[in-house]
Amino acid sequence: MASSSHPYASLTNPEIKYDVFLSFGGEDTRESFTSHLYSALSRETVETFIDDDLRRGDEISQSLLDAIEASSISIIIFSESYASSRWCLDELLKILECKKEYAQIVVPVFYRVDPSHVRKQTGNFGDSFLKLEERFPDKMQSWRNALTEAADLSGFDSLVVSPESALIEEIVNAILKRLDDTFHSENEDLVGVRLPMKEIESLLRTGSTNVYKLGIWGIGGIGKTTIAGAIFNKISRHFSGSYFARNVREAEETCRLGDLRQQLLSTLLNDGNVKNFLNTDLNFQSRRLTRKKVLIVFDDVDHPRQIKILVGRLDLFASGSRIIITTRDRQVLANCGVDEVYQMEELVHDDALRLFSRHAFGGDHPHESHTELACKTIKYARGVPLALEVLGRYLYGKRREVWENAKSKWETAPPKGIQDALKISYDGLDDKEQNIFLDIACFFIDEDRDTATKFLDDCEFFATSAIEVLVDKHLITISVLNKIEMHYLLRAMGREIVRQESTNDPGKRSRLWHHKEVYKILSENRVSNNDFSFLLFE
Known part of the structure; x- marks a missing residue:
């Protein structure tokens, strides 16, 4: 998983492109231990840099230095031949520089070599190192210091952990843990996510072997996509396939749902040959997906058909899979059969x-x-x-x-950016539901739900079912005292919609709620029986 931020101490942090940089001596580990470790990290979707250039000159390349700097963790595989390479030793200097300057994590692996031999440059390891002294006398002391410093770090010893498969498993698990531990620092720029993330991770039941489906629900702009993205970035490496399907509602509105489906299936199946035919039967892909433990986020879903088009059924994935759906409409989550709904709250x-x-x-x-x-x-x-x-x-x-x-x-009236984001839910209502929303925004906030429902039903608005829809879309809430409540910004949005009805002629407004406006209309004798739905005073 590549990330654009990291818990470095420096104020001018490099952009992170890799989770892990592998530093190793090519001759004795490239085709064996190092290749197996690289494959194991890759299977866990750990973005790992490995240098495939077998022809090395005397000077370490700038691209290699950049790769070290752009990594979160460096794994140094000390083998007997490691210290015989000026290239490896210069890599080591750069790695320790990044450790000091940017708090890069450094993990030594002692592969068939005694850690004390690396620390003191003795034994066969030391003999290989001493061969460089004649050519590079001015570099020897800095290399000695670097080898001693690196060997003192906590790491892994192949002479202690065996067989190699067990050693590799331990290293990979430790790297995953270190990457997870750095997550909180990586997201320091996100405000107010600590508690929601803790609660959502608990709901996801990461230890469960079943397919688990979680809905994240709330009004527009409340942070559903942000929190889903943070969770995705943190746990995606624990799945054999993962995909964040952004803006599903918008993709359908712009006829791009087929493209999104192709991208999703291609990514999950690691298959660039998945064809983009919207009506193609998913049976073949479904059989392949049943063998994969996946993490999918469906972002901003407003109808269950969108999920059906993208992947068919949500229960077809392998055990341990996790599905997250963000939406403004709780009924969508019910129709999708989620196991739990997490309601996003406002920031404290x-x-x-x-x-x-x-x-x-x-x-x-x-x-x-x-x-x-x-x-x-x-x-x-x-x-x-x-x-x-x-x-x-x-x-x-x-x-x-x-x-x-x-x-x-x-x-x-709210600023346009806020108004536009909130109005998406309003636009999804039918005419009667929109009218009831506007009536509540203008007149019925903090009123008893039963009283308001009776009043609106008398106007043939079928308020009982409409109010349920408004609650599901988080446009209103019902308090424990059965009072109708509405977020202040939603109230302002509703009243602005009413105001915009009469841009040129205020007398044509469907609703009035402020005493000055009511007085003005009445004093100018501009009201008839059909001009307004209601005339109430604040």
């Missing part, structure tokens, strides 16, 4: 302030002069990550006057 205040500050101030905390304004802004965003990011980017570098003016403007 401290995390919301931290995320907003990163986008508005370029750091984890607001500027002292803007603390009060920042707190007011995050109160408006109500813990929705997308809203915090959009507002922060808009306000970055702006004067206090702009902040204050923007805050007043947003009380009337």
Whole structure:
């Protein structure tokens, strides 16, 4: 698994391309131990760099130095011939430099050589090393120091762990553990993910041998895709095949679902010959998939047919497979037969302030002069990550006057980026459901559900079933006291939809809720029996 960030100590971290860099002496391990270790790492989807250039000159190539720097972990395979190669010793110097500068993890493997011989440059290992002294006297001391330092690190000894298959298994398991341990640092830029990830990992029951299907549910912009991506990056290496199917809803809307299916099957089956025929029978691919333990994320699904088109049935995969579906509609998860639904919650205040500050101030905390304004802004965003990011980017570098003016403007209507993201769920409603949503946004927030339902049913809106749909799509919630509740941003979105109905003629608005607007319309005698659904006062 390649990653673009890593827990390096330096502020100018190199871009990470490889999980592991293999450093080894070619003659005595390339075709045996090193090749077996490389294959074992690759089977676990550990992105591993191995140098296939058998013709080495005196100078280590820049591309090789770059590969070392672009790796999370370096495995040094010390064999008897390792110290006879200037190339290997210069690799070692670079690896230890990266350990110091970027906190790169270094794992020594002593292959048929005593660790003390490497540490002290004695025995056959030392004899090979001494042959370089005549040619490179100025390098010997730095190489000696490097060999001593590397040999003092915790590693693996082939004279202690045998057979080689067991040694390789131990090394691979240790590398997987180290990569997992670094995950939290790799995702330090993600705010508020620690608890959700812990809870979701527990739900995924990684020790279970069954196929397990998990739904992640919440409103637009709440962070479903982000958390699913973080989980995917952390655990994907433990599966024989993995795929993150992004923007499934959008793929269907733009007629790209067939392309997405081809990419998914090609990746999972490691087969570039999978054909892109949307109506092709999946039976053959299904038989092949039943033999693979896979991890798949279906991102932003809004209808179960999308899953059926992509893979057929979710229970066809091998034991231990994990399926994650993100959606705004809980009913989709029920129709897909998920085992558990995880509801994404808004960020708590401290995390919301931290995320907003990163986008508005370029750091984890607001500027002292803007603390009060920042707190007011995050109160408006109500813990929705997308809203915090959009507002922060808009306000970055702006004067206090702009902040204050923007805050007043947003009380009337959310910024476009937020409005567009939230409106996707509204657009998926039928006409009656849309009308009920708008009525609730304008009039029925904090009202008793039964009272509101009776009122709306009297208007022939069939509110009982419609309210269930709104709950499933997370457009409203019902409190323990049976009150109808709605996220502040969704309320603002609904009211903005009503306002936009009458851009040119305010008298044609279908709903009025503010006493000043009601007074203006009535005083101008501009209302008739058919102009408004309701006239209520705040």
